[in-house]
Amino acid sequence: MGEITDFDALRRAMAENSERPEGPARNARAEQLLAEAERLNVPLAVIEALGHQLKVYNYSSEKDKMFVPFARLLRLWDERPEDFDEYETHSLHWVFKWMSAGMLDQPHVPLASVEKWLGEMEHRYRLAGHSERAVRAAEFSVAVHIGDLGRAGRAYAAWLAADRDRMADCHACELHGQGTWQVECGEDAEALRLWRPVLEGEYSCAHEPHTVLASSLAPLLRLGRTDEARAHHLRGFRLVRPMESMRGAYADHVEFCALTGNEARGLELLAERPAYFTDPGHPRSRLEFLAVVALLMDRLTVLGLGGQRVPGPARRTWTAGELAGHARAEALELAARFDARNGTSYVGDRVRARMAQQPLVERLPLGVRAVRSHPAPVVAPPAPEAAAASGEAGLADLLADLLAEARRLSDTLRPHALEAWAAVARAAEGAELEPRDRAEIADHQAMERGPEGAPLFERAAALYAEAGDPGEALAARARGAYARALAGEADAAVTAVAALRDEVLALYAAEGTGVRQTAAVLMSRARILVRRLHEYGGDGDGGVGGDPAEALAEAGHAVREVLALVGGRAEGDVRLAARAAEARGMLAGLAALTGDAEQAAEGHRLAAAEYVAAGLPWFAVEHEVEAAGLAHGLGDPAGTERALRSALEHGGPYVEPAGRAQLHLQLAEVIGGRGGAGEAAEHALEAAHWADEAGESRTLGAWARHQLGGFLLREGRCAEAAEVLESALPDLTAETHGEGAVVQAQWWLGDCLSELGEHRAAAERRLRAAEIARHWPEQQDHATLAHLAAESLGDAGLLEDADRAYARAGELWRGLGNPYFLVRSLRARAWLALRGEGAADGARELMEEAVRECEHALATAEPAVRDRLTAELANTHRQFGDLLARSAGGAEDGEGDGDGDTAETFEAALARMDRAAELFGTLGAEGLHGRTGAELAAGRLEAGLGRPARAAARARGVLAACADPGVPDDTARSRRAEAEELLGALPDH
DSSP states (O other): OOOOOSHHHHHHHHHHHHTSOSSHHHHHHHHHHHHHHHHHTOHHHHHHHHHHHHHHHHTSSOGGGTHHHHHHHHHHHHHOGGGSOHHHHHHHHHTHHHHHHHHHTOTTSOHHHHHHHHHHHHHHHHHTTOOSHHHHHHHHHHHHHHTOHHHHHHHHHHHHHSOOOTTSOOHHHHHHHHHHHHHHTTOHHHHHHHHHHHHTTSSOBTTBTHHHHHHTHHHHHHTTOHHHHHHHHHHHHHHHTTOTTOHHHHHHHHHHHHHTTOHHHHHHHHHHOGGGGTOOSOHHHHHHHHHHHHHHHHHHHHTTOTTSEEOOSTTSOEEHHHHHHHHHHHHHHHHHHHHHHHTSSHHHHHHHHHHTOOOSSSOOOOSSOOOOSSOOOOOOOOOSHHHHTTOHHHHHHHHHHHHHHHHHHHHTTOTTHHHHHHHHHHHHTTOOOOHHHHHHHHHHHHHHHGGGOHHHHHHHHHHHHHTTOHHHHHHHHHHHHHHHHHTTOHHHHHHHHHHHHHHHHHHHHTTSSOHHHHHHHHHHHHHHHHHHHHHTTSSSOSSTTOOHHHHHHHHHHHHHHHHHHHTTTOTTOHHHHHHHHHHHHHHHHHHHHTTOHHHHHHHHHHHHHHHHHTTOHHHHHHHHHHHHHHHHHTTOHHHHHHHHHHHHHHHGGGSOHHHHHHHHHHHHHHHHHTTOHHHHHHHHHHHHHHHHHTTOIIIIIHHHHHHHHHHHHHTTOHHHHHHHHHHHGGGOOHHHHOHHHHHHHHHHHHHHHHHTTOHHHHHHHHHHHHHHHTTSSSOHHHHHHHHHHHHHHHHTTOHHHHHHHHHHHHHHHHHHTOHHHHHHHHHHHHHHHHHSTTOHHHHHHHHHHHHHHHHHHHHTOOHHHHHHHHHHHHHHHHHHHHHHHHHBTOSTTOOBOOOSOHHHHHHHHHHHHHHHHHHHHTTGGGGHHHHHHHHHHHHHHHHHTTOHHHHHHHHHHHHHHTTOTTOOSHHHHHHHHHHHHHHHHSTTO
C-alpha cells in the first residue's frame, strides 16, 4: 500500500477497503486512509474519508467508535456545508439513523441524550425537506427497547403512515423491523407474512435476508414449521458466518440449536466465534449472545453434561456448568445497566425469559454433521434394588412381576423380550427358583449369546426335562444345534438335529408334547439346513461331499414340513403364525438361490404380509428389504419403492438406527431416481440423522449427507446444499466412499457456490475435483471440471488463472475429440483476453482459431452431427462479431482497444454477423432465433456506420420472420421488441 498522492487514488483505496472482510483490519485501514486524506488538503477528501470510516465502524464489532467521526462530520457540515457534494450531504443525513441506534445500544449513553438526539434528527430532517418516516422508525426502536409498548405502537403507526423518501431504510430492512414488532405482539404468522418478500429475494441489502432469516427461526419453530426453520438456519448461517458485525443474528442461530436438540451444533457455532464472548464495541448484541450461551449451557447441564468441556472466553478452559454461570451473570449485569439507563426492567425481563426457554423440538435433524452431545435415551428394564431393600417378600413380588412380564413379551414375540429376561436373571441371583423358571432364564440367556449359546441351551434342556417338559427340552437342544451351526459346525448340527426331529415327531404323535415345541424343533432343523447352504455358498458342494441339488431339496423339504405342521393351526396363535411367516421367507430365500428372483420377491412379500397380519410388523422389515433388493434387480423401481416404504412403516422404532439410516438412504436413491428430489432429500436427511445416532457419522452419515447435498442442489436450494456438502466432505474418503463420491461432492459444491456468487470458492472446489479426476482413464469429467473451474475463475476476476484453466480444458477436449467444447473454450479465452488491458489482438486470434477448429470439424463430420456443428460455427461468428464491435468501443460498456479505426472494425464485425445469419439460415426453423439475433446485431452495426436505411431493412426483416404464429415463444417476442426498438431509434423510420 503506497502513499496516497491524489483524490482519485484515495477513492480507489477506500473502494478496495470496502471490499475487505469486516473486522479490525478493515477499520485500521480506514483510519490510515483518513490520515492520508488530511494530507491532501482537499475538504471533500476528508469528508469522504470520515464517511468511509463511519461505515466500516458501523459494519463491525467496533460500533462504539462511530460517534467521533460523525461528530466531526457534523461540525464540518455546520461550518461549511458547501464542502459537501450531493452524495455526502445525503450520506450525512442517512447516518443520523445509525447514531440514534448506536446511542441506544450503548448503556452508558443517558436516555435523555438519546431522546435529545432523536429531536435533533427530526429537526434536521425537516430542514432538509425529508419525510418523518425515518424519524418515526427511530422513535419506534427507542420505545420498544425501553418497553414503552404504547408509544411503540403509536410510533409504528406513524412510521407506516409517513411517505417513503430517500432517507427511509430500504424495503428489506423496514420489513424486518415491522416483522419483529409483530413477533413482539405475539403474531408470529403475521411476521412471517411481512418477511416473505425478503425471504423470497424480492428485497435485499447488505444485511438482508441475513437478519430476517435469523429472526424467523423461533417463530417458525413455535408455529411447527420445522422444515422451513431448518432451511432458514442452513441458508441464513452461511450468510452471517463471515460478517463480524452480525453477532445478534449469530445468537439467533445458537438459540435455534439450543431449542431443537442440536446442542452439539450450537457448540460448534460458539467455537467459530470466540471473540463474540468479549467484544465490547456493541453491548446490546453481546447481551443477546451471552443470553443464548447461557440457554445452551443450561440445556447441556439438564442433559447431564454440565462437566463437558465447551468453547468459551479465551485464556481458560470451561465446562458447560461453569460457562452457564458466567454467561448468565454477565448477561444480567449488562441487562441491569440497560435497565438502569432506561428506568424500566424491560431488558432484564426479556433476557431472563430468553434464558429460561424450553426446547420447542426434541430433535430436529439438520443434515450437517455434529457429534451428538448427549446419549440417546435408553429404556432400561426395572432394577430389583429398590424392592430388594424391602426384604425377601418384596424381592419375591418383584421377581414374580418380572417373570410375568418377560413371559408375556416372549409368548407374544414382542421386542425387548430378551432384555426383560435379562432383568429376571439379575433379580433372580441367589434366589430359589423352580426348575421351569431356571430353564426359561437359561434358554433366553443362550439366545442372547448367539453362536456361543450352545452350552447354555443344553443346560436349559436339562432343566426343562427336570421340570417335566420333554418337548421343550428337545426344542432347547435343537436351538443349541442351530447355535453350533452359527459357530461354523454346520455338518455336526445337521446330524444332531436329525435325531431330535425324529424324537419330537414321535413324542408329538404320542401326544407327549404340543405343536409349538414340535414346530420349534422342525424350524431349527430348517434353519440349520438353510445355514449350511449359505455357509457353502449355495451353489457349492452343499456340505462336505454333498450334492448341491440334494442339499437344496433337503432344505426345502424341511421348510415345507414346518408349514405343513403349523399352517392350519396358526390362526389365533402368534407363535405359530410367526413360524409360518418365517418358513415362507425361507422358501423365498431358497428360490433366490436357484435364481428365480420373481418367485423369491413374491415369497418375501407373502412372508411380510403374514407377519403384519399376525400383529408382528417389526419382523416384516427384513423380508420387505429383501423384496426391495430383488425388485431393484428385476428393474422394478415402483416395487422397490413400495417395499422400502413398507419396511420403514413397519419397522417404526424397532429398527436399529443404522438400519433406519440404510432404509431411508435406499428410499432416497429410489425416489431421487424417478425425479422426486424434494422427497428424496427428506429421506436423505433422515438417513444422515440416524447414521449419526448410530455412531456412523464418518461412514454411512457422510454418504447420506453427500446424497442430501445433491438432492438439495437439484431442488435449487443451493445455500442449504452447500452447508450440507461442506459438512460431508471432511468425512468423504476415497478409501471408504470411492474417489467418484469425493469428486461428485466437490463438483456439486462448486455448482452451489457458483449459484451463490462465491466464484473464487467455486473455482477452488472445481479445481480440487479436477485434480482427482485427472488420473482417471476416462477424461470427460476432468475436462468438464477444468472448464467449469475456468468459468468460476473468470467470474472471480482472476483472468490469467481462468485463461490457463480454459487452455487446459481445451487440450482435454481436443484429446477427447469434442470440437464443441474445444471451440467454446477458445471463445471464452477470447473474451477473457478482451477484458485484459491492450489484448484485443490476442482476443481476435483466439476467436479466429475457434472458427478454424469449428470449420475443420464440420468438414470431416458425419451427417448426423453436421447441423449441430453448423449452429456452433454460426454462434462463433456471431460472438466474433460482438467481440470486434466491443473492441472498437461499440459495446455498451465502452471497452475498446483504442486503435482509432472504428469504422473498419465495425465492417469486419458486420461481415461476421452476416456469415452467422447465413449459417443459421441453413438450419431452417431450428436456426430462426439465431438468425434473427444476428440480423439485429448487424442492424445496430449498420446504424453505427451511418446506414439507417439498411439498419431499418434488417429490423423489418426480423419483424417479418418473427410474425409467424408458429413461433409465439418468448424469444420471438423479445426479437420483435428489439426490432421495434431499433426502428424507433433510427431517423425517419
